Amino acid sequence: xxxxxxALMTSTIEALIDGKKYLTLRDIFVTMQPMDIAIVLGxxxxxxxxxxxxxxxxELAAETFIEMDPDxxxxxxxxxxxxxxxxxxxxxxxxxxxxxxxEMPANVVKRILKxxxxxxxxxxxxxxxxxxxxxxxxxxxxxxxxxxxxTAEDAIKRIRRGAVDKETIYTCYVTDxxxxxxxxxTLKALLLAEDDxxxxxxxxxxxxxxxxTDDQEEVANAFSKYDLSALPVVDKENRLVxxxxxxxxxxxxxxxxxxxxxxxxxxxPTDKPYLRLTPFEIWKSRIxxxxxxxxxxxxTGIIISSFESALAKWVALTAFIxxxxxxxGNTGSQASVSVIRALSIGDLDFSDFFRVVWKELRVAVxxxxxxxxxxxxxxQLVDVMIMGNSSITVxxxxxxxxxxxFTIICAKLVGCTLPLIAKRIGFDPAVMASxxxxxxVDALSLLIYFQVASLLLGL
Amino acid sequence: xxxxxxALMTSTIEALIDGKKYLTLRDIFVTMQPMDIAIVLGxxxxxxxxxxxxxxxxELAAETFIEMDPDxxxxxxxxxxxxxxxxxxxxxxxxxxxxxxxEMPANVVKRILKxxxxxxxxxxxxxxxxxxxxxxxxxxxxxxxxxxxxTAEDAIKRIRRGAVDKETIYTCYVTDxxxxxxxxxTLKALLLAEDDxxxxxxxxxxxxxxxxTDDQEEVANAFSKYDLSALPVVDKENRLVxxxxxxxxxxxxxxxxxxxxxxxxxxxPTDKPYLRLTPFEIWKSRIxxxxxxxxxxxxTGIIISSFESALAKWVALTAFIxxxxxxxGNTGSQASVSVIRALSIGDLDFSDFFRVVWKELRVAVxxxxxxxxxxxxxxQLVDVMIMGNSSITVxxxxxxxxxxxFTIICAKLVGCTLPLIAKRIGFDPAVMASxxxxxxVDALSLLIYFQVASLLLGL
Numbered sequence: 001x002x003x004x005x006x007a008l009m010t011s012t013i014e015a016l017i018d019g020k021k022y023l024t025l026r027d028i029f030v031t032m033q034p035m036d037i038a039i040v041l042g043x044x045x046x047x048x049x050x051x052x053x054x055x056x057x058x059e060l061a062a063e064t065f066i067e068m069d070p071d072x073x074x075x076x077x078x079x080x081x082x083x084x085x086x087x088x089x090x091x092x093x094x095x096x097x098x099x100x101x102x103e104m105p106a107n108v109v110k111r112i113l114k115x116x117x118x119x120x121x122x123x124x125x126x127x128x129x130x131x132x133x134x135x136x137x138x139x140x141x142x143x144x145x146x147x148x149x150x151t152a153e154d155a156i157k158r159i160r161r162g163a164v165d166k167e168t169i170y171t172c173y174v175t176d177x178x179x180x181x182x183x184x185x186t187l188k189a190l191l192l193a194e195d196d197x198x199x200x201x202x203x204x205x206x207x208x209x210x211x212x213t214d215d216q217e218e219v220a221n222a223f224s225k226y227d228l229s230a231l232p233v234v235d236k237e238n239r240l241v242x243x244x245x246x247x248x249x250x251x252x253x254x255x256x257x258x259x260x261x262x263x264x265x266x267x268x269p270t271d272k273p274y275l276r277l278t279p280f281e282i283w284k285s286r287i288x289x290x291x292x293x294x295x296x297x298x299x300t301g302i303i304i305s306s307f308e309s310a311l312a313k314w315v316a317l318t319a320f321i322x323x324x325x326x327x328x329g330n331t332g333s334q335a336s337v338s339v340i341r342a343l344s345i346g347d348l349d350f351s352d353f354f355r356v357v358w359k360e361l362r363v364a365v366x367x368x369x370x371x372x373x374x375x376x377x378x379x380q381l382v383d384v385m386i387m388g389n390s391s392i393t394v395x396x397x398x399x400x401x402x403x404x405x406f407t408i409i410c411a412k413l414v415g416c417t418l419p420l421i422a423k424r425i426g427f428d429p430a431v432m433a434s435x436x437x438x439x440x441v442d443a444l445s446l447l448i449y450f451q452v453a454s455l456l457l458g459l
Numbered sequence: 460x461x462x463x464x465x466a467l468m469t470s471t472i473e474a475l476i477d478g479k480k481y482l483t484l485r486d487i488f489v490t491m492q493p494m495d496i497a498i499v500l501g502x503x504x505x506x507x508x509x510x511x512x513x514x515x516x517x518e519l520a521a522e523t524f525i526e527m528d529p530d531x532x533x534x535x536x537x538x539x540x541x542x543x544x545x546x547x548x549x550x551x552x553x554x555x556x557x558x559x560x561x562e563m564p565a566n567v568v569k570r571i572l573k574x575x576x577x578x579x580x581x582x583x584x585x586x587x588x589x590x591x592x593x594x595x596x597x598x599x600x601x602x603x604x605x606x607x608x609x610t611a612e613d614a615i616k617r618i619r620r621g622a623v624d625k626e627t628i629y630t631c632y633v634t635d636x637x638x639x640x641x642x643x644x645t646l647k648a649l650l651l652a653e654d655d656x657x658x659x660x661x662x663x664x665x666x667x668x669x670x671x672t673d674d675q676e677e678v679a680n681a682f683s684k685y686d687l688s689a690l691p692v693v694d695k696e697n698r699l700v701x702x703x704x705x706x707x708x709x710x711x712x713x714x715x716x717x718x719x720x721x722x723x724x725x726x727x728p729t730d731k732p733y734l735r736l737t738p739f740e741i742w743k744s745r746i747x748x749x750x751x752x753x754x755x756x757x758x759t760g761i762i763i764s765s766f767e768s769a770l771a772k773w774v775a776l777t778a779f780i781x782x783x784x785x786x787x788g789n790t791g792s793q794a795s796v797s798v799i800r801a802l803s804i805g806d807l808d809f810s811d812f813f814r815v816v817w818k819e820l821r822v823a824v825x826x827x828x829x830x831x832x833x834x835x836x837x838x839q840l841v842d843v844m845i846m847g848n849s850s851i852t853v854x855x856x857x858x859x860x861x862x863x864x865f866t867i868i869c870a871k872l873v874g875c876t877l878p879l880i881a882k883r884i885g886f887d888p889a890v891m892a893s894x895x896x897x898x899x900v901d902a903l904s905l906l907i908y909f910q911v912a913s914l915l916l917g918l
Contacts, residue, residue: 033665035685117664160650169647170629187646188628191619196739224713227495227706229688247686248706253709254683257716258800264720265796265893266789272800279821286793286822287829293789295831295837297782304778305848312771319763322901323756325781330725330752332895334745337724341717342733352734362738363745370746371753378754390765434724434893435789442781 038067062091105419136212139242329438335415364412368405497526521550595671598701723892788897794874823871
């Protein structure tokens, strides 16, 4: 990829700062992407950051500001004069301003709100009232709305006039006099139309929209399903109140995928990037699940204890407990993770319950047979012949392999059904992943083990 | 979300087909999103699908076609006359045509290529030559390129003339006479400029681009990092050869996240959605890892076997093996999954190795202490007092809890370092997730267990 390497840039920039070559620095910055400038500035340290930031032209400064880490943003704001703060805040889109405010301490928030113009302050306060992770909380109010009876020429004029302050001008929304959303029109359609064409004749009416209280995950799914570049957000009366643009939807997608992955690994999701979490915050997000799963393992302990005398007689059986439990856990996790992912990208629904079970049952039988056969041969060859473990009779080997086969089938069925059931009863399916499945399958595999052993070995 | 419910639509549409209300059906279809029409048609079955598809107006038909499953696409193509096929192919964007061709059997591919016009056929063949999952394989060649000396007015005229066939007109690329990429200009900038402004004066030169052979993951990361709506793709001589649009980047992001999740659950990723995989295909994607992990469990078996006599003497120890192994596996997975995700969204790099280890070490100590204390109390209260298991002496309990603490610390360190090392030596870090970590931690926890037991109980 052709981009500047921020790590490499930093040393050049530090040398230029030391040489006080400020004009050269400014020339370099204006050729760079705001994101890359933010990375470079972030590596400069508290003393030089404000100085360098002031070198940036006004608009670039605001664009860079929004890409910085909250700590650096706070540092900058505390150093800003009121007029400098106003310059930055004026250039921010409303949704970026809201994101910023959500990260800042109260006294900084007060200064930001004071420096926003009254109209923007009102909008910010409105957006702050939407529930976290709702469509309302991620939308912007800076969209283009058109009337159905406008001509294409008028519409383009209107767009040109207002373009500077809008987050996107490429999809415009058509509303009636009571602000109800009635359609959309792309700038492409407007440019291709004759000047006197009326909007009604070229607008699309198959509008996809969300309401302010819809979850942001639905917003992200709409973008990926319908290939949108912006999505209108309406209130309960179908009045247009904002739009979500595709760049924000991409952030939501990344966030939601991260959350799913964290939940699958028994971690309570946090919003912060890994390196910015303190050890205590990481501990807090991980310990509840570890505690719960550790205490649930009491059951496996009880099962083993109750077969203590049998295990003392058939000592070889103990050695294969970890293998049986792990293989069960792995096969179960495969099924649950496949189902969880398919559910969250909308490839699957609870109505597919029996299709999924029937599919996993056949996969389970294939896995059970192949693993059991390989394991039987491996034990005869490695454990009995090579390592000379005479306590493993063919009967003991059979007990192990039959248990393995049944455990795999149970594990796959538990793994594929639990996420579907969770979804059905309104729980998050992602929680039903490896750690949870493993705990259940551990107990199941031990019960099967001792049952099979009782039958074949007469414990 | 306000959208049509495809499941609900199907029954209405079936009733209308039975009543031969074809005009009504057409009226309904033109109000719907192509994606939703594709879902509804997909549920109609082989006989009625071609009939319904022919009701769609030409452009909508092509848009719907591209959203359908490959099986349905093949069915339709086999039923098309040559001119019907040409109508659909003419409406396709080049990158969609390439996607289609990659899914079809050879004889269908031949017909598709025959019905494409020579220019498109040449482009398709070129795109098919790029390696799978490269930027070249997902780009489209239908972009707007402008010359640096054009005026804004000329540029807008050129855009209007060519707009119909371009995938996006909102970001245009500026190239010199040898097609080298020298900058970009947005339609917004063009609309805001005076008519006689020269492109050079308004174009951006901080262009982010990828080369044709770059991996699609880099493409997706560029979109999310720089909030792009399109990304230019250049050849080795920096000549512009195509663009990737944001809708395709979103598909790549979803695909890459799914792949990561599958690898973390020891599944070999496939391109197909879950419900379209046969049980045999699912088995093939899961069995190699299960086999490998099952055979690796031989080590845990050997460790247990070599302490057989000790376990026979201290029978209570066996009952806690599953709890120790699971808790170790869970804590290790948490660390590995956090690191893997941070690596894949670019929040982390190998250079952060020591920061990560130091952070996880502190988290590990917090987790170890809290879990060990809770476990000690739980065993005294539940296992000893309530369940009356007299074989668990305070010393045995100490052995269990000290083992737990050390296992947790080892597990976190193994979990956070392995993905970083994998990344460093060019392996996929996602493979170093739960199943792999679990297998390693199992053996470690047993070794610690018997070591601690030897010291405190004198095995």
